[in-house]
Amino acid sequence: MRIALIADTFPPLRTSGAVQLRDLTREFVRQGHAVTVMLPASDLPEPWRLEDYDGATILRLKAPQTKDIGYIRRTINEFIMPFSMAKQLKKSPLANERWDGIVWYAPSIFHGPLISRLKKISRCKSYLIVRDIFPEWAVDMGLMGKGMPYLFFKAVARYQYAVADVIGIQTPGNRQYFKYWIKQSGHQLEVLQNWLAEPAQLQCSIRVNQTSLAGRKVLVYAGNMGIAQGMGILLDLAEKLLNRTDIGFLFVGRGSDLNRLKASAKTRKLDNTLFFDEIDPDEIPDLYAQCSAGIVALDFRHKSHNIPGKFLTYMQCGLPVLANVNAGNDLAEMIRQERVGQVCETNEPNELLEAAGKLLNQLDADPELSERCTNLFRRQFAVEKTSRQIVSALMS
Incomplete structure (x- = not known):
């Protein structure tokens, strides 16, 4: 055609x-x-x-x-x-x-x-x-x-x-x-x-083992940081996990909320959290290879259904997800059905903390978790x- x-x-x-x-x-x-x-x-x-x-x-x-x-x-x-x-x-x-x-x-x-x-x-x-x-x-x-x-x-x-x-x-x-x-x-x-198609394999300019998050299980968020994502609750989660020196949060991208999030993390003294500027999309697989799980965030006020592109990149690279999304979103049901991560639909920090705990345990106890992610990508995306x-x- x-x-x-x-x-x-x-x-x-x-x-x-x-x-x-x-x-x-x-x-x-x-x-x-x-x-x-x-x-x-x-x-x-x-x-x-x-x-x-x-x-x-x-x-x-x-x-x-x-x-x-x-x-x-x-x-x-x-x-x-x-x-x-x-x-x-x-x-x-x-x-x-x-x-x-x-x-x-x-x-x-x-x-x-x-x-x-x-x-x-x-x-x-x-x-x-x-x-x-x-x-x-x-x-x-x-x-x-x-x-x-x-x-x-x-x-x-x-x-x-x-x-x-x-x-x-x-x-x-x-x-x-x-x-x-x-x-x-x-x-x-x-x-x-x-x-998504298979990306080119470029070495990522971000080397986690050369940062303060070296040696930790890193939860990564790569993408837009704007109003529609409602990412403030992710900093609440990072604050609640400050006592877990084995866990870190990595935020990569740009957006209208980026400066506010950076300032908030600095004010709260979140030494388990790092921010980096947007990188070439072809560097993403190498970035994710250095991380343990991906983060999906959608503001709880949304009424429409959305499967963000970043979710696809996580699945493509075998990364399970921690998702904070609006109630009833089709994405939540998909994550649960396919058993590729944990979801919070209430926008409550304590419930997101509970979901994060379940995911961290799943990372250690479920050897087929990563393979289910890549299989879901090949089948649907x-x-x-x-x-x-x-x-x-x-x-x-």
Whole structure:
């Protein structure tokens, strides 16, 4: 198939979305499909730029900046983004290309107008990969009420859903958000699990045995540290385990809460806790090889279901997990069913402490724990399965 893949993140960015889209692109190419990835780029001096990326064509299209700016300006620029991309596409060598299928990734929720135009030109089906149910999660977190901004974002999201022929959601629990959409004839909703390919093996710049955590069982958190993660309770846990000189906590990444977490750890004198900046995704396996378990954190106010990319990386590398997630999240049931770690759904520090104790005991007493993790990854989260599922839906 000739596949157009539209997103707003891709390498050299290091976000989990960029890594996922890199892996999906490579797998489409490996399976013999011709792939063109279209991306907005605010730093281009020209209207468009073509690149080759491991056999795929990357078309970067000049558009307003949407990252690392204020909310109001970001909203305006994201609204303009698809129209700007469509305008620059007309100037590019791919202006007259036709596609057999269009795939796009949310976030962002603003790609609808561009997808609609591409569908009309190519007369093909489209597949929307939904990883972020916005604006609902922002309301859950108390970042937004149900006033005019919410209604605006809701309308934008609904338009995006209306353009899609198939929507892939992360977990069965998220079906409730698409009840109205399923009723419309001709639409298909399916669970599309998160995915990862096998990463390259780069030596990690972080050497745990050269830090104050040397010789300890290290619980690692690698990823975004923002409001949606609700990570304050992890420092509560670290404080409760200060007397355990055999246990350490390692936080690696970036995010809006990072400085606050660092300051809190310093104030509490958490000498069992270290923070490091974001690393190359291909260094992750070597980092995890130095650790005993991975940490998953989702703010308890979430009502939607989410299986974070970091959970996949833990499973891929055979690391069991300690998870603090919102009550009823499908991820909690998966961890329990597959016996790949321990979960707290109450957001209570003492219950998280109890779960951590159980996991630490499990690390010593369960020799098959790591193998169950890797088996779960291969069975549910391998990128080969994801790419075939998307292609099958586009061709049906």
